[in-house]
Structure formats: structure tokens, C-alpha cells
Amino acid sequence: MNNPAAADTASYNAAPFTIADNVDTALAAMAAGARPIAGGTDLVVGARQGKSPLPTMLVAIDRVPGLAEVRVDEERVVLGSAVTHARLMTDEIVVGDYTALADAAALVGSPATRNVGTLGGNVMNGSPAMDTGAPLVVLGAMIELTSQNGVRLLSPAELWTGPGTTAATSDELCTACILPGRPERSGSAYVRLEYRRAMEIAVVGASASVRLDDSGHLEHLSVALTAVAPTIVEVHSLEELVGRPVDERLLTDVARIASSQAQPISDLRAGADYRSHTVGVMARRAVDAGARRAAGQHIAVPVNRAEGVGRTEQR
């Protein structure tokens, strides 16, 4: 990265499978046409389902030490792109300050999926149903893309251009998600509608980041919605709610506003009307849980389990 000439594309030996042990090696391979693979839970499964054949050149990035780190950098927290969901759901910093992201990671797939599936993979796969997407939006994340030409930071809205598509060029590697520091009296949560408790994809979901003022009233609110539009979308026009107490009336307004901004499709998982309605329910639950966390109440990760969303009868 510091010396692009050292990783000259023309002299790069185009191996079918490269295990990168540093970012420069990964970028050189990608410049020569290789696709990055970390956990493979989207890439390999997608190849087998016929979405797109497995690329003939791959570079494994899951052993690049710096990419698998959670690092505090002054006021910011840098989540390496190869940080796994298993790490996100247990990491002290993420659970403590960026709880919505831990809620989301804990709902992904199964223990096996969470062990190998990475944040960067989830982000770059660009699914509108991705669980980590809405939390990244409300937490103000910037996505770091690195190539031999340099580094650029994109907001999630700039990155995700449609279902399964991103603004990244083929030689750009997602190297990190960068989160701003969290102010006092703030909390966040992610809640999703699910038909079962494992190996599930969000029917709809919502994430909220809440900051309260001294008197416990709403000082700042951001909400983002999962699986109700071609990409993860942020809810707008929430400013009118600022200054109000987080009570039943406010939560009802949140649900109404969120539902009105959903533009879902009907598919085998749910009809459009059902999605529009239930995403409002998820939004109110996410704001409720985020506000209670902001007020200091402990709600275990993930909210879906702690609050009994999708709970089955106790045996």
C-alpha cells in the first residue's frame, strides 16, 4: 500500500489460489484479477446455487492479521473486515458501545456460519436482508475500501447501489468498517422478524441508535430498515420526534413513520403489505430497546432472544 511499485501487477504471479498474509499481497492478487474470499459462506454457496461460478482466481484474506482486529483509534473504533460474526457478538467494545451490531451478528446463521462469516463479507455481499447493515447505518459507520491506488471511505448509502451490488471496483478490498465514538446516554439495538431461530434470513428488520438528554428525552434518533427496499435504507424525517419522551406515543409514531417509508417486494418469505406493517413493529422494538440501553438498562445480546421475539414454548 505504501509502495505500490513493490506490488507491480504485471509481475504478479497469477496463482489460482493465494493465501494472503498481508494486505499488499491481497491487493496485488486482486489487481491481477483474483476475488477475495474470507469465510466463503456467500461466495461458495452462491456458486453452487448457480448465481455465479466460483472465480478461477481467489485470494484468501482470512489470515491477514490486521484485518481480523477490533482496534480503538483515538475517538473511533476500527472493525477489520475479516472480523467474524462470532467475534462481533462477544467483543467487549462492540457489545458495550455498538450493541446493535452485536445483536445482528448473534442472529446470523448458526455457530458454524458465525465462526467463518465476516463483517466485510456481509457488507460487500450487499444483500438488502443483511443483518449487520442496518446497525452500521445507524451507528454512522464508514466503509474503508483499499486498492493499490489508495484508500477511500464510503458511507453505506454510497456503497450499496442495489441488491447484491456495490460501488466498489473489482480491485478494491473492503479493509474495515470505521465507527465514530459513542456519546454518553446512547444505546442501540437491532431486532428482526424471523420464522425460526437458526439458519434464518431476516424477513424484515430494524436497527435504532438512540441518544437521550439529561431528562431522559430523545436527543437524537436514527433508524434503518432491513429487507424492505433494494438496499438497507435509513428512515428520514425523524427530527420531529426529538425532544419527546420515549413513551408509547413516540413508539407508535416511529412504527408509523418506518412503515410508511418501506418499499418492500413480495417474495416467498413475505408479502409486501406484511413487510411494510411488520417493519414498523421491528422499528418500535428497536427504538424501545435502544432507549432502554441508553438509559442504562442491561438487555442481553441479541434483543431477539432477550425479549423473546420468536420464542418457542418453554419445555
Place this chain on the structure above:
Amino acid sequence: MNSEPMDDQTPSESTGGGQPDVSYPLAVNGVRYPVSAPSGALLLDVIRDHVGLTGTKQGCDDCECGACMVLVDGRPVNSCSYLAAQAQGRAVTTVEGLAGAVDLSPLQQLLLDAGGVQCGFCTPGMLMSARALLDSNPEPSDEEVRIGLSGNLCRCTGYDTIVAAVLQAAEHIDATEV
């Protein structure tokens, strides 16, 4: 045990095929096998067709059912969706690595005794997830066992006998020998 690649096998066909072969050693249950397979070959196919260990099952082949579960460096991984080439330099454990030379492992025996094995197809994957769970959490709650096994589908038992066996294993044996 066959460590030679079989000529009539094309392990990566299901991922699109056409990748060139790569050669590397693969450590399975403590034995290093020389592997030469397409770069896109799946760990499941290499374990079954190149290494020759068929305890690991191909179920949904879609990362959903967990029949193909193996451990990579001690962590459960769906081998149907993990490239064999990514496992080089790492320790792979399959169900064949659980039992002793003669006896089943305590976890295997308890699962049998509890009636947690019916058709048996999910059993190898179930055992690997249970093993990983008990290694990382020797005293799991009922709920933690269910989460630990949540990536393994069983269409026969209704799960309760399996969960009971894992809880018994945690109670009665030291986690280092499950």
C-alpha cells in the same frame, strides 16, 4: 485409506468447475494427506473423495443442515461451503477423529444410549457441533446446547434426546475427553 486423488472425481464441479489444480498437505485427524484438487474443491468433497473418510455427510449441500460439519482448528465449519484450500495449514477434525481405537467416545456412547441416533445421517455433524460446544463451554445450559446445535437439522429425533445426551456428557465427563 486413499490419499491419491481419484481420476473420475471432479470435486469442484458443483461450484462452477474449471479451476486449475492446486497441491497442498491437508491435516485431518492428525494425519497429513497430500491433496491435489481444483482450487475451488470443497472441503467436504476432499475429505470424502480424496482423503477417503466418509463419516462426514453431504446433506443439503447448501450450508443449511449441518450434516457436513467438521472442526477446523477446533471450530465448527460447514465443509460443504468451505474450500479445502482454505484449510491448509489448519487442523481438520472429522467424526472419525472422535472415537478411540476400540471404544466410542463418551459423547458418542451417551448419544446412542439416549436414543439420539435414529437414521443417523445427522449424527456425525451433530457430534462435531456438540464437541466444539463442550470444548468451549464445558457446562452449557439447555439453551446453550440448543444454540450450539442450532446449525444441525435432525428430522428423526425431535432433538430432545440429543440435547439430553449432550447435557449428560457435560455432567459426567471431563470436557477434554468428550
